Amino acid sequence: MQKKEELLSGLTYGPSEEAGTILVLYLNGDLESSVGDDELDDSDIEAIAELVERLKELDALQHDAERRGSEAKFDNALTLINEHLNRYTATPRLEAVRKLPVWEWGLCLVAKGKKPSRQSYQLWMSQLAVELVRSGRISYLKQCAQCGKWLFGLFAHQKFCKAYCKQQFHRLNPADKKRRADWARKDYWKRKRMNAR
């Protein structure tokens, strides 16, 4: 994994891994808390988390597109996202970052109005989230089923941020406990029957 500083130094609308990694840092509150003069706060993070969830719904609906009536649902989900984005006002700015031997170009959105640095950050995160939809990997971005931290999975069905969380989940989950207990009971009777023969 690239270092956080490296990720933040450039224009990073590139590969989805990079987008996923930056979004995870942001959503977990692990990015620098201070952006210019403004402080990032929980409501910023919640807004991006909400956007991610809505984009996931949209992503799920797009695969449903052949089904009758799903276009209306899709349009509705899209409208909700655009209403969500209405909170931002921005101007485009061309940025060039030297990545030897060439320059890398990007059109950034720079927020205007109240708290411009915070809002620019939000816009950047929104663009990264859309990048994940574009590359078909928005569903890889999720919260760990055990500790609730955000993760960007190596595959769509990854549920846990680390092996420890997976172990804890299976140790503590009641359904899992029941399954283990049932299995142990079944196994006990099976062995008992076999021994009785």
Ligand SMILES: [Zn+2]
């Ligand atoms: Zn976890």
